[in-house]
Amino acid sequence: MAKLTKKQKEAVSKVDATKAYSLEEAAALVKDITNVNFDASVDLAVRLGVDPRKANQMVRGVVTLPHGTGKDVKVLALVTPDKEADAKEAGADYVGLDEYLQKIKGGWTDVDVIITMPSVMGKLGPLGRILGPRGLMPNPKTGTVTMDIAKAVKDVKAGKIDFKVDRTGIVHAAIGKASFDAQKITENANELIQTIIKLKPTAAKGTYIKSISMSSTMSPGVAIDPKTV
Numbered sequence: 001m002a003k004l005t006k007k008q009k010e011a012v013s014k015v016d017a018t019k020a021y022s023l024e025e026a027a028a029l030v031k032d033i034t035n036v037n038f039d040a041s042v043d044l045a046v047r048l049g050v051d052p053r054k055a056n057q058m059v060r061g062v063v064t065l066p067h068g069t070g071k072d073v074k075v076l077a078l079v080t081p082d083k084e085a086d087a088k089e090a091g092a093d094y095v096g097l098d099e100y101l102q103k104i105k106g107g108w109t110d111v112d113v114i115i116t117m118p119s120v121m122g123k124l125g126p127l128g129r130i131l132g133p134r135g136l137m138p139n140p141k142t143g144t145v146t147m148d149i150a151k152a153v154k155d156v157k158a159g160k161i162d163f164k165v166d167r168t169g170i171v172h173a174a175i176g177k178a179s180f181d182a183q184k185i186t187e188n189a190n191e192l193i194q195t196i197i198k199l200k201p202t203a204a205k206g207t208y209i210k211s212i213s214m215s216s217t218m219s220p221g222v223a224i225d226p227k228t229v
Contacts, residue, residue: 010033010035011033011034011035011219011220012220014029014032014033015029015033015220015222017223019223020223020224020225020226021222021223021224021225022224022225022228023186023189023190023193023224023228023229024182024183024186026189026214026222026223026224027042027182027183027185027186027189027214028182029222030042030178030185030214030215030216030219030222031178031182031185031216033216033219033220033222034178034216034217034219035219036216036217036218038217039070039177039178039179040177040178040216040217040218040219041070041071041174041176041177041178041216041217042174042175042176042177042178042180042185042214042215042216043172043173043174043175043214043215043216043217044171044172044173044175044189044192044193044212044213044214045170045171045172045212045213045214045215045221046170046171046192046193046196046209046211046212047169047170047209047210047211047212048165048169048170048171048196048204048208048209048210049169049204049205049206049207049208049209049210050165050169050201050204050208051169052165052166052167052168052169053167054203056201056202056203057201057203057204058164058165058201059164059165059171059196059199059200059201060141060142060162060163060164060165060199061162061163061195061196061199062141062142062143062160062161062162062163063160063161063163063191063192063195064155064158064159064160064161064191065159065160065161065175065176065188065191065192066159066184066187066188066191067159067176067180067184067187067188068158068159068176069159069161069174069175069176069177070176070177070179070180071112071174071177073112073113073156073157074093074094074110074111074112074113075091075092075093075094075111075112075113075114075115075153075156075157076092076093076094076095076100076111076113076114076115077092077094077095077096077114077115077116077149077153078096078097078100078101078114078115078116078117078120078123078124078138079095079096079097079116079117079120079149080097080117080119080120081097083117083149084096086149086150087115087149087150087153089150090149090150090151090153090154090157091153091154091157092115092149092153093111094111097120097123101123101124101127104127104130104131105126105127105130107130109130109131109134109136111136113136113144113156114131114136114137114138114144115138115144115145115146115149115152115153115156116138116144116145117145117146117147117149118140118145118146118147121138121145124137124138139162142162143155143160143162144156144162161173161174163192163196169210171196173192175188175189175192176188178216178217185214189214190229193209193212193229194229196209197209209226209229210226211223211226212224212225212226212229
């Protein structure tokens, strides 16, 4: 097992491993124990009482964080010429179609989100093996396949994220930066949790929210009491 640095030991000593904190306490504590020389991401991990292998227990959705993610999200809008002006005005970083399809075919994926139109999806099909593993394939369920390109771009830039339960039953999502004040982290976390709660599958039995943990880049996790959210 790797030895902890002095800073890591100090951070671990501040977290009571036997305690489940409130959302507000966790946000303040994560800020306190974050000690890196860059603006660390703050992440939430929510363990659900679902079986992701069953289609009727899949949990997937989108949420617009009230204070954004703190990340400059790079957006590629794959659109026909008549929609290019809308996409550029809305703030898309890259706008076009065939030239970007060729770049992706060559292995270029230097973007965070791809937004496109229903009529273009047919051209993206062959690129699924490149985009799929990177989570970049547009999907109508997450609002990234739409005719309202401008709104989709603005939503993503404003802090809209999509999330999906993984095969172990956990939803992982970045909910801000350590530079955010604790209140903003709390409100972003609460927005995500409440959205997940609303998406509870009817087929899921027993306890739905099993555990919640908040952490920042390289910090220990802070357990949150599900009863407080």
